Amino acid sequence: QEQLVESGGGVVQPGRSLRLSCAASGFTFSSYGMHWVRQAPGKGLEWVAVIWFDGSYRYYADSVKGRFTISRDNSKNTLYLQMNGLRVEDTAVYYCARVINYAYEYWGQGTLVTVSS
Amino acid sequence: QSALTQPPSASGSPGQSVTISCTGTSSDVGGYNYVSWYRQHPGKAPKLMIYEVNKRPSGVPDRFSGSKSGNTASLTVSGLQAEDEADYHCSSYAGSNNWVFGGGTKLTVL
Numbered sequence: 036q037e038q039l040v041e042s043g044g045g046v047v048q049p050g051r052s053l054r055l056s057c058a059a060s061g062f063t064f065s066s067y068g069m070h071w072v073r074q075a076p077g078k079g080l081e082w083v084a085v086i087w088f089d090g091s092y093r094y095y096a097d098s099v100k101g102r103f104t105i106s107r108d109n110s111k112n113t114l115y116l117q118m119n120g121l122r123v124e125d126t127a128v129y130y131c132a133r134v135i136n137y138a139y140e141y142w143g144q145g146t147l148v149t150v151s152s
Numbered sequence: 153q154s155a156l157t158q159p160p161s162a163s164g165s166p167g168q169s170v171t172i173s174c175t176g177t178s179s180d181v182g183g184y185n186y187v188s189w190y191r192q193h194p195g196k197a198p199k200l201m202i203y204e205v206n207k208r209p210s211g212v213p214d215r216f217s218g219s220k221s222g223n224t225a226s227l228t229v230s231g232l233q234a235e236d237e238a239d240y241h242c243s244s245y246a247g248s249n250n251w252v253f254g255g256g257t258k259l260t261v262l
Contacts, residue, residue, distance in 0.1 A: 070251070079155065079256040080190075080198065080241050085249060094249035130197060137245045138188035138203035145197055 037061040037141045039131050044146030047121055057114040057131030057143055065089070065109035068134050071116050073127035074145075083129070084116065099125075121150045156181065156242055156254035163260040164232045172257045174225040174242035180252050182223035186245035189218060189227045192256075193238045201240075202227060229259070237261040 043055040057069070071083040084095045084105040093105050104117040114131050128145040157175040164170035174181065174189075181187055187205045190198035200209050202218035205225065215230045225244070229236055242254040 072253075079158075080243070080253040081155075082243075082251040082253060085251070092249070096250070136203055137184075137186035137251075138200055139190070139198070139243070140200055140203075140209070142197040142199075 037133070039133065039141055039143035041129065041131055041143040041146040044129065044148045046149045046151060048152055049121060049123055049150055051121055052117070052119045053121060053148060055116040055118070055129055055131075055146060055148070057116075059112045059114065059133075062133070064107075064112040069105075069107060069114045070132045070134055070139065071103075071105060071114075072130045072132055072139065072142075073125075073148075074130070075124075075127040078127075081127070085134070086114070118148070121148075123150050126150045154252070156244060156252055158240075158242060158254035158257045160255070161258045161260065163262055164229075165262045166232050166234065168232050169228060169230045170232060170259065171226050171228045172240055172242075172259070174227070174244075174254050176223050176225075176244055176246075176252070178223060180223075180244040180246040181220065181225050183247060184245045185220070187218065187220055187225040188243045189216075189225075190241045190243070191236075191238045192241060198241060232261050234261050 038060045040058045070085045086105045102120045106115045130145045132139040133141040189202040192198040205220045206218040246252045
């Protein structure tokens with residue numbers, strides 16, 4: 036059974052860094068592109084970043100470009116999101132998701148990141 | 153990367169049908185048949201309900217259907233049930249390795 040489990044969220048001050056992890060199980064992780072999607076409190080979903088199945092390509096939303104880095108370790112079946120220069124507006128629940136045919140087929144349960152002084 | 157436009161709320165009585173719209177541009181909804189819909193109950197992760205405009209993943213009841221006309225996609229929920237009360241989000245591929253979501257619609261079953 037496919038499963039994605041995020042971790043690493045918490046409370047952090049503006050300007051600081053945080054690294055999120057997403058542990059995958061129940062499927063061949065190295066065969067799929069993976070995304071991070073976030074949801075600010077009471078708001079809609081926002082695409083954050085995508086990484087190709089082999090890590091060869093990475094793309095970011097304009098709102099996080101230059102501050103966030105998506106990466107993966109296929110030997111550990113784990114996806115990462117390194118978040119630097121955090122801003123108050125980055126406060127959100129962060130989900131990792133597996134994509135098939137340009138749709139988000141499986142989602143983790145999410146991890147909450149709160150940026151506050 | 154502008155968000156897609158969804159109505160903030162929709163409602164219907166049990167057994168009725170309701171349609172939720174999702175309006176984008178020719179660069180996203182209108183340009184690709186990669187529109188998907190998600191149902192999200194409070195405090196839970198989204199669940200894929202429709203992909204590639206009108207396809208249902210295994211296990212999603214045929215009460216859920218999708219369509220698209222020009223730059224607007226639609227999700228129709230027929231035979232409304234209490235469990236359908238949730239937030240619904242649309243998403244579209246927007247080209248150049250970008251994805252975009254709508255602002256979400258809160259569906260109330262009266």
